[in-house]
Amino acid sequence: MDRLIKAIAEKQNPTVVGLDTRYEYIPSAKIRPGDEDIRGNAKAILEYNKMIIDHVYEYVPAVKVQIAYYEMLGLAGIECFIETADYAKKKGLLVMADAKRNDIGSTAQAYAQAFLSTEITGNELFFADYLTVNPYLGEDGVRPFIQQCAERNKGIFVLVKTSNPSSGQLQDQVLQSGQKVYQHMGNLVGEWGKELIGFSGYSRVGAVVGATYPEELSELRSAMPHTFFLVPGYGAQGGGAADVIGGFDTNGAGAIINASRSVLCAWMREPWKNEYTPAQYGQAARAEVMRMRDDLTDAMRERGVCPW
C-alpha cells in the first residue's frame, strides 16, 4: 500500500472517488432517457467520468471504478470501464477496480491476471492498481491475487465487514471459538498479508470494512495493525466523518474512505444544486470532494491524528 499511502499524503486527502456511474446520474439523462441506446449511454458515461476526473484529480489520490455499472452496458460498458481507468491513470490517479472477484485457485489466477496485469496494450486490457476480492472460498481462492500483488507491486482489498444492512447475516455469526465470522476473516487477511508489509507498515493485502459499522471498524483497526482499510459507506450510504474516524491509526494513516454517489450526484443535491447549474456538475463534484476532505481533516484534527 506504500504507493497509495504516499499519494494520500501528497494530496493530504485519504479519500477515493467511486465512479459507480449510472446513466441516471448524468445531467444529460434528464434530456434523453437513453434506455434504448446502450452504446450512447456508455459514451455519455465515459464523457461524464472524464469530466469528473478532470475536476477532482488534483484533490484525490485515487478513483474506484465499480465494474457492475459497466457490465450492465455489455461490451460498450466494458470499453467504457477500460477507458475510464486508463484516463484516470493518465491523470496520475491510482485506480481501484471494485469487482469483488473470487473463485477457486486456477480461476482466481485468471482474474488476477485480468485486473492486476501490467502489460497494457492499446486500451484493450483491464487495468487496476488495486482490486477488491471476496474471500468466501478461503485461502487458495485468494492466494493467486496475493501472488500477483507480490510480482507487480499491486494491492488487493479483501471483504471483511461490508457496509450493507444484511452483512451481519453471515459476517456477524459467532463461531464456537467466540469470534465472529468477520473477526475470523480479519485474522486470516492479516495472516495472508504478512509477507507483503511495506515500509509504511501496511501490507499490500488490505481489507474492506464499511463506514456503516463504526464500532467494528475501530475494533478491526486495533486487531489488524498491518492491514490498510478501504472504507465504503460514507455519504449516500449514511456514514459520516465520525463513523469513519476509527478506521485511521494514531498517525492518521491506515484507511481510505470512498464516496461515490455523493460526488457523482452532487449537482442534483443540496447545497450544490443551489450553487451550480446541472452543466456545472464538475464543479459540484469538486466542491463535494473538498467538503469531504475538510470534513475528514476536521475530524482527524479533533482526534489529534491529522498528519498534515
Add this chain to the structure above:
Amino acid sequence: MDRLIKAIAEKQNPTVVGLDTRYEYIPSAKIRPGDEDIRGNAKAILEYNKMIIDHVYEYVPAVKVQIAYYEMLGLAGIECFIETADYAKKKGLLVMADAKRNDIGSTAQAYAQAFLSTEITGNELFFADYLTVNPYLGEDGVRPFIQQCAERNKGIFVLVKTSNPSSGQLQDQVLQSGQKVYQHMGNLVGEWGKELIGFSGYSRVGAVVGATYPEELSELRSAMPHTFFLVPGYGAQGGGAADVIGGFDTNGAGAIINASRSVLCAWMREPWKNEYTPAQYGQAARAEVMRMRDDLTDAMRERGVCPW
C-alpha cells in the same frame, strides 16, 4: 429450474460442459504460443468453443462459461464470452455464466441486470440463463438477483460449499449454534428460494456444492429438498461418479454436474489422445461427454435413481 430440469430429461444427461477455455487448451497453441496476441487468442478460443459446442450440443443440456478466462483477455475476451454464450443459445443450449458476482444491493442490481437481462441487442449484452452468486454479503446482496430470476424466468446458483481445497477455512467453521457456516448458508439459500419453487419442486435459487466433498453433498441434498445443485469438481478436480451421486434426489433429479478441463482437453489426455489426432479435438470432447454421461447413468442405475 424447470427449464433446466426439462432440458436434462430431454438429453437424458445431467451434465454441463464448462467452457473455461484457456488458450493453452487449444491445439493451435502447440503451433503458435500466442501470448503476445490477445485478439488472436480470443478469436482462436471462440472458434474452439464453437467447435466444442457443435460436437456436444446434442448430448448436453447446457454450457457453463467461466468469465474469468475471458476477462483475462480484456475487451477481446469479453467479446468472445458474449459470442460464445450467444452461439450456445442458438444451438438450443441453456447458458450458465459462472461469474460468482456479489455486492451490496444497489450494485448487485446492476450485476443482475448485466447477466440476467433478456433484452439482447446485436450481441452487445452479456447473456445467461443462470448465474453463480457469492453470498458473503448476506441477503440484500443476493435479493436483486432473485428479483431478476422472478421477473425473467432465470436462475442463480449461490455458493454454499465450494470444491476447492481450502473452502473449509470459512465454510466449515462451526458456529455457536452447532451449525457449520456452509450449513447456515444452505439454510439461508433454502429460505431465499422458497417463493420461486417451480412445478419440478425445485426453486430458481439453486446452490453450488462441490463434488470434492461427497459427504457434505449428500447431507445438503437431504437438508435442502427444494434447492437444485450445480456440482463442479468432477473430472480434472478429482471427483468421480461415486462422489457426485449423493447430489441427486430419489428421482435422479436435483443436480447438474459440471466438467470443464476433462472435456476441453480430452484431445490431449488418455484414452482419447490415442483415438483422435489433435485436429479431432471435437470428437475427443464428444467422446468424453458421452463417457461422463454413461458413467453417471451407471452410477444412478446402481443406486436405483436413474429416471431414464
